[in-house]
Amino acid sequence: MLIAQISDLHLPDEGTLTYGHVDTAGALERIIAHVNALHPLPDLAVISGDLTDAGSLAQTAHARALLAGLDCPYVVLPGNHDRRASLREVFAPANLPAAPGPFLHYALDYLPLRLLMLDSLDEGAPGGALCEARLNWLEARLAEAPERATMLFLHHPPTALGVPETDQDGFAGAEAFARLVAAYPNIQRIAAGHIHLATTTLWQARPLVTAPATIMQLSCDFTANPPPSRFSLAPPAYLLHRLTGAGGLVSQVVTLGEDGRRFDFAPLEQPC
Numbered sequence: 001m002l003i004a005q006i007s008d009l010h011l012p013d014e015g016t017l018t019y020g021h022v023d024t025a026g027a028l029e030r031i032i033a034h035v036n037a038l039h040p041l042p043d044l045a046v047i048s049g050d051l052t053d054a055g056s057l058a059q060t061a062h063a064r065a066l067l068a069g070l071d072c073p074y075v076v077l078p079g080n081h082d083r084r085a086s087l088r089e090v091f092a093p094a095n096l097p098a099a100p101g102p103f104l105h106y107a108l109d110y111l112p113l114r115l116l117m118l119d120s121l122d123e124g125a126p127g128g129a130l131c132e133a134r135l136n137w138l139e140a141r142l143a144e145a146p147e148r149a150t151m152l153f154l155h156h157p158p159t160a161l162g163v164p165e166t167d168q169d170g171f172a173g174a175e176a177f178a179r180l181v182a183a184y185p186n187i188q189r190i191a192a193g194h195i196h197l198a199t200t201t202l203w204q205a206r207p208l209v210t211a212p213a214t215i216m217q218l219s220c221d222f223t224a225n226p227p228p229s230r231f232s233l234a235p236p237a238y239l240l241h242r243l244t245g246a247g248g249l250v251s252q253v254v255t256l257g258e259d260g261r262r263f264d265f266a267p268l269e270q271p272c
Contacts, residue, residue: 001112004035004045004072005153005239007193008213010053010081014062018053018216027215027236028066030256035238036071042240043111045072048193048211049079049121049155051087060086067095078104078121079155079194080128080169103134107141113188113243116141118154120171127169128156128194130177138177142184149247150187157192157210159203162220165229166195178204188249191241196231198239198253209251212237 009028010018018024035042047067052059060082067074076091078084084104087096098104098119108115118138122129130138142150158174160167171177181187181204189207196213197220217234221227237255244250 001243002038002040002042003113003115003241004038004042005048005191005193005211005241006031006035006045006214007048007155007211007238008050008079008196008216009047009063010050010213010216011059011063011066012053013056013058014065022216022233024053024215025062025066029069030236031214031238032066032069034236034254034256036069042072044108044115045070045074046115046117046153046191047074047076048153048191049077050081050193050213051076051079052082055081055083055086057086057089060090064090064095075106075108075117077117077153077155078119080121080126082121084119084121084123103137105134105137112149113249114145114148114150116150116152118152120154120156122172125169126166128154128158128171128174130158130171130173132173132176135173135176135180139180142180142187146184146186148186149249150184151241151249152181152187152190154190154192156194157208158190159201159208161195161197161199161201161210162222163195163197163218163229164221164226165218169194181206189241189251191239191251198237200251207249207251209239211239212253212255214238 051063103119105119120128196218
C-alpha cells in the first residue's frame, strides 16, 4: 500500500502568486505529475492542510481544480489557513467524507492500514487544537479496532520540533492527545504538516513525521536563541508512506529536481 502526503499548498486566487512572488500552483502541478508517474500509483493521496492561503471559497475551488489532476483518489484535511465551511462546500463528500457537525474528522477503513483523519484546526488561530469533543471522537474510533494497525493524519504536530515560527503556535489539548496515543499501541505513525519542513521524531513512543511544504520551506534551529524563521524557496517536495508486505511502515521524502524528476547517480568507484 502506498500513500502520498502533500501538505501546505498555500494556494492563492487563480492566476496570482502567493505573497506576490511564489508559484505555489506550479509547484503543486509538478508534484501531481510526479505522483501520477509513480508505479504503482498510490492508493491514496492525503492533502494534510493549508490547501489555501486565506481560506476563501475561490481559493478552495482553485485547490480542487488543481487536485483534480491526481490520477489516484485523494482526501483533504483542514489547516490553519483554511476554513471548514469552504472545505466542506467544495470537497465534501467525495474528498472530505466527514459526518455533519462542527469538525472535519473521519475514518478510512477500506485500506490495509486504517487511517484516522483528525481536525486540528483552531479557526482564527495559527496553532493546533484537539478539544474534548474531538478527542472523544478519536477515542471512540480507536476503541472500535484496538488491534488493527492505524495511522493518524492531522495538520499540526502536537509537539515543538525546533522550528521557531511554528513552535510558538502551540497545540491545545496536546497532553490529553498524548495520553490517548500512549494507550493504543496499534498506532503505527502520526503524520502532520504545518511546519513547512520534513522532520521525524518519537512522540509517545510512536514515530511522528511531518511533510515538507510544496515549495515554501522553513528551517530548523536548535540554538538557544534562534533567529526568526524565514521562508525559503526549495524544489517541490512531498512524502510517500509505504506499508510493506511484512507490515512495516516506511516514510520517504520525495524531492523533485529542477526538471521535475529525481536525480540518479552512478555508483561511486570507491566506497564512502
